[in-house]
Amino acid sequence: MHEKERNRIILSAVQDRPVVTVxxxxxxxxxxxxxxxxxxxxxxxxxxxxxxxxxxxALHPNQLPGLAGRPFxxxxxxxxxxxxxxxxxxxxxxxxxxxxxxxxxxxxxxxxHPLATRRCQVFTNSxxxxxxxxKNSKNTVLMSGGVIYREQNIVLSPFDNDVTxxxxxxxxxxxxxxxxxxxxxxxxxxxxxxxxxxxxxADEVVLLVDSGKFEERSSLVLCPLKDIDVLITDDGISDRSxxxxxxxxxxxxxxxxxxxxxxxVS
Amino acid sequence: MHEKERNRIILSAVQDRPVVTVxxxxxxxxxxxxxxxxxxxxxxxxxxxxxxxxxxxALHPNQLPGLAGRPFxxxxxxxxxxxxxxxxxxxxxxxxxxxxxxxxxxxxxxxxHPLATRRCQVFTNSxxxxxxxxKNSKNTVLMSGGVIYREQNIVLSPFDNDVTxxxxxxxxxxxxxxxxxxxxxxxxxxxxxxxxxxxxxADEVVLLVDSGKFEERSSLVLCPLKDIDVLITDDGISDRSxxxxxxxxxxxxxxxxxxxxxxxVS
DNA sequence: TCACAAACAATCACAAATGATCATTATGGA
DNA sequence: TCCATAATGATCATTTGTGATTGTTTGTGA
Numbered sequence: 001m002h003e004k005e006r007n008r009i010i011l012s013a014v015q016d017r018p019v020v021t022v023x024x025x026x027x028x029x030x031x032x033x034x035x036x037x038x039x040x041x042x043x044x045x046x047x048x049x050x051x052x053x054x055x056x057x058a059l060h061p062n063q064l065p066g067l068a069g070r071p072f073x074x075x076x077x078x079x080x081x082x083x084x085x086x087x088x089x090x091x092x093x094x095x096x097x098x099x100x101x102x103x104x105x106x107x108x109x110x111x112x113h114p115l116a117t118r119r120c121q122v123f124t125n126s127x128x129x130x131x132x133x134x135k136n137s138k139n140t141v142l143m144s145g146g147v148i149y150r151e152q153n154i155v156l157s158p159f160d161n162d163v164t165x166x167x168x169x170x171x172x173x174x175x176x177x178x179x180x181x182x183x184x185x186x187x188x189x190x191x192x193x194x195x196x197x198x199x200x201x202a203d204e205v206v207l208l209v210d211s212g213k214f215e216e217r218s219s220l221v222l223c224p225l226k227d228i229d230v231l232i233t234d235d236g237i238s239d240r241s242x243x244x245x246x247x248x249x250x251x252x253x254x255x256x257x258x259x260x261x262x263x264x265v266s
Numbered sequence: 267m268h269e270k271e272r273n274r275i276i277l278s279a280v281q282d283r284p285v286v287t288v289x290x291x292x293x294x295x296x297x298x299x300x301x302x303x304x305x306x307x308x309x310x311x312x313x314x315x316x317x318x319x320x321x322x323x324a325l326h327p328n329q330l331p332g333l334a335g336r337p338f339x340x341x342x343x344x345x346x347x348x349x350x351x352x353x354x355x356x357x358x359x360x361x362x363x364x365x366x367x368x369x370x371x372x373x374x375x376x377x378x379h380p381l382a383t384r385r386c387q388v389f390t391n392s393x394x395x396x397x398x399x400x401k402n403s404k405n406t407v408l409m410s411g412g413v414i415y416r417e418q419n420i421v422l423s424p425f426d427n428d429v430t431x432x433x434x435x436x437x438x439x440x441x442x443x444x445x446x447x448x449x450x451x452x453x454x455x456x457x458x459x460x461x462x463x464x465x466x467x468a469d470e471v472v473l474l475v476d477s478g479k480f481e482e483r484s485s486l487v488l489c490p491l492k493d494i495d496v497l498i499t500d501d502g503i504s505d506r507s508x509x510x511x512x513x514x515x516x517x518x519x520x521x522x523x524x525x526x527x528x529x530x531v532s
Numbered sequence: 533t534c535a536c537a538a539a540c541a542a543t544c545a546c547a548a549a550t551g552a553t554c555a556t557t558a559t560g561g562a
Numbered sequence: 563t564c565c566a567t568a569a570t571g572a573t574c575a576t577t578t579g580t581g582a583t584t585g586t587t588t589g590t591g592a
Contacts, residue, residue, distance in 0.1 A: 003569085017362070018383055018404075019270040022549080032571050037550070053549065053578070054268040131397060134414060143421060145411025145429035148400060155409060162428040163411035269579085288539080298581045303540075319539065319588075 444482030
């Protein structure tokens with residue numbers, strides 16, 4: 001086995017586990033301890049990994065600074081005022097005790113705060129939403145089952161025949177990456193899969209998007225506009241976008257940002 | 267066990283409870299007090315946690331103050347050393363990358379700490395277990411879907427045709443309220459439902475019970491002893507109980523509490 | 533305040549990991 | 563074919579981490 005091969009094995013192994021011992025690497029490569037140590041020294045010098053007593057560890061202290069890896073956090077901060085206002089208006093649509101579905105997303109996540117005082121039946125595929133509602137509210141919480149994807153913060157089952165199919169709600173709330181004449185757009189295929197599972201499980205589909213989303217374009221169309229019944233956005237929406245929404249026979253709710261109670265319904 | 271692994275376990279444990287004692291960490295890692303203290307000193311210097319007399323506490327006073335209502339917490343404290351030792355032994359049964367099922371419960375919950383250094387595929391019906399593994403490990407986490415019951419801290423679907431039926435694991439780990447000649451006993455009908463769904467989804471069923479559980483009696487029999495393949499308990503088990511277990515053709519693993527490495531297999 | 537127990541710090545012995553040295557084995561070119 | 567060089571493996575001395583022991587401090591309850 002050549003040096004290059006060993007190095008690839010070592011670098012590969014160190015990605016998988018927090019620490020890999022020299023002996024582990026010996027049995028993986030068939031080389032002796034001395035050789036492995038020399039390789040490690042070289043890779044350490046080349047800053048490809050970090051040597052620690054007992055073995056090696058990945059140089060990039062791969063995630064695990066505590067919380068679930070989140071591009072969530074980065075999205076969470078932007079347009080936070082709009083998102084909160086929109087989310088609050090969305091919760092106002094719900095009656096007490098009503099069954100609702102909340103899709104994962106940073107805008108929909110903001111619904112948890114106004115929901116804290118409610119007692120609805122909430123079905124969600126978002127782990128953070130379920131967690132927050134569990135800990136801070138008395139709502140009944142239901143979750144879909146499946147793999148929990150850290151990056152997207154959602155739970156997605158590879159199978160179709162799960163709880164999701166048996167929960168039927170008054171309303172379903174979802175966010176999106178962008179909205180255009182072609183329909184509702186999302187960037188992540190996983191999120192699309194998750195949301196498509198839930199569309200159709202409610203009488204009314206409510207889309208929560210801040211006004212900036214009307215300018216965004218994304219590669220994948222989640223669903224056409226006709227699938228949406230209600231759209232809640234902030235007062236930054238252009239007349240052109242508003243016209244587009246209304247022409248698609250969607251009930252448009254515009255929330256004034258900063259203020260809260262007033263609304264404009266068309 | 268290497269320093270990095272211990273550190274991860276320590277950091278994982280300190281997320282779980284406000285304060286963790288040195289002895290707790292010993293039973294979780296199998297290391298001596300001296301080593302744990304040294305690790306704590308290092309982590310303290312690195313500002314990863316705060317050392318207090320008697321143990322350590324999280325640096326970031328753990329998220330929510332109010333927190334999930336947990337009757338969990340009351341059970342959690344009792345026989346903690348035994349539970350930790352048993353849970354650690356249970357994790358040792360698992361190979362890296364293996365699919366496993368972990369049922370909800372206070373004993374099985376302790377498996378999350380040794381699992382912090384692993385990368386298994388973990389399927390669970392326990393919200394706290396899923397949450398902890400998500401936030402403190404790189405394991406792939408799968409959850410069953412359904413209603414999240416606050417009191418029991420488990421997720422239970424009223425339907426049979428969910429993800430659960432499609433996940434097949436090498437081992438399934440479960441706790442119990444009591445063990446007797448009649449079988450494994452549980453008090454809560456919900457927990458029984460949840461566990462029965464999962465028995466049969468694994469090659470091997472492993473029961474984790476501290477030795478006190480052999481004296482307990484409970485109203486409901488979850489399953490007969492013959493359904494159990496392996497039973498892990500602590501060295502407080504009586505000869506009579508041990509004989510009962512062995513006569514049921516169960517592989518008995520007795521974990522010495524306080525000590526660490528040795529074991530007795532029959 | 534005192535006494536007692538638990539937690540902690542310091543020290544030492546031991547074992548594991550490591551680095552250095554030297555012998556052996558491949559590799560490539562004349 | 564032979565030599566030169568580099569890579570590898572083995573051996574031994576050294577360093578470092580670990581665990582046990584002992585002594586000291588701190589906290590607690592009488």
